[in-house]
Amino acid sequence: MLVVKDVSKQYGDFTALKQINLEFDKGIYGLLAPNGAGKTTLIKMLVTLISPSKGELLYNGTNIVDLDEDYRDILGYLPQNFGFYKHYSPKQYLLYLAALKGIDKKTALPIIHELLEKVALSDVANKKMRKFSGGMIQRVGIAQALLNDPKILILDEPTAGLDPKERARFRQLLTGLSRDRLIIISTHIVSDIESIANQVIMIKNHEILFKDTAQSICDTLDGFIYETSITNDELETFRKNYILIGEKQERGNVLVRFVHKREMDKDWVPVLPHLEDVFLYEYRDNLMVEV
Numbered sequence: 001m002l003v004v005k006d007v008s009k010q011y012g013d014f015t016a017l018k019q020i021n022l023e024f025d026k027g028i029y030g031l032l033a034p035n036g037a038g039k040t041t042l043i044k045m046l047v048t049l050i051s052p053s054k055g056e057l058l059y060n061g062t063n064i065v066d067l068d069e070d071y072r073d074i075l076g077y078l079p080q081n082f083g084f085y086k087h088y089s090p091k092q093y094l095l096y097l098a099a100l101k102g103i104d105k106k107t108a109l110p111i112i113h114e115l116l117e118k119v120a121l122s123d124v125a126n127k128k129m130r131k132f133s134g135g136m137i138q139r140v141g142i143a144q145a146l147l148n149d150p151k152i153l154i155l156d157e158p159t160a161g162l163d164p165k166e167r168a169r170f171r172q173l174l175t176g177l178s179r180d181r182l183i184i185i186s187t188h189i190v191s192d193i194e195s196i197a198n199q200v201i202m203i204k205n206h207e208i209l210f211k212d213t214a215q216s217i218c219d220t221l222d223g224f225i226y227e228t229s230i231t232n233d234e235l236e237t238f239r240k241n242y243i244l245i246g247e248k249q250e251r252g253n254v255l256v257r258f259v260h261k262r263e264m265d266k267d268w269v270p271v272l273p274h275l276e277d278v279f280l281y282e283y284r285d286n287l288m289v290e291v
């Protein structure tokens, strides 16, 4: 089990993360927060690229820094911007990385063959990556992270720049990979993890806001989300009085979706909360510009 114990991270005077406590077992954990919330900071500590200012990270009770090589042997990591050589084919690239990891060519070849099959890149195994789509490159990234058949797979924003179809494919791939390992995936896109994560971790104000199933997180807004149709003229006032989390033009009117925790109006329709609603509600101050 991987444990984050009372971890804080300072960059000079700036506190990026404060008193983080987390436990990871097998399955998919989605680390969900807007950009700048500290996801990469947490991930870099989990892969020992940076050290916590306070607290410790433990794997089966031992500090991961002390485990050193033993920890890296069970770790697969896909950084936010992973460096690949576009003049290499996936096969050449993976052979090169295998060599760096001390795996000889004879052992590496069947592993690479199997991995490329797993990430559906067998038919382009010998093609230069120059012309690959973002999704194909990310799948090469996953393949390189899986070279040592890691027990822990950590992916930092792996779907950035992917189109919805590639995202869906990526989710399928991760579900298949999660059977016997721990996968931690960071993202600011709710749909990346909503349906596949066993646990969702949300960070707010440098602390853990939620660590729970998507359903339980949704339940925090149960009974507080409504939809109603208003005129375009009413929209401005509505925006001022309620916390809007969605608006859609519909037959000349606006269908608004909003959070309200007091008495409801008879024209409003109560709706079931989605994880996206919680995300937009909790991060409404951070997202003003982005949404």
Ligand SMILES: Nc1ncnc2c1ncn2[C@@H]1O[C@H](COP(=O)(O)OP(=O)(O)OP(=O)(O)O)[C@@H](O)[C@H]1O
Residues within 6 Å of the ligand: 011, 014, 016, 033, 034, 035, 036, 037, 038, 039, 040, 041, 042, 157
């Ligand atoms: N080396 C550093 N020195 C100073 N501040 C940093 C450093 N690295 C990150 N930060 C700050 O810490 C905060 C968290 O950054 P982090 O990269 O962990 O966020 P994130 O949630 O991963 O966002 P993104 O998806 O944009 O990477 C940000 O305000 C960032 O500016």
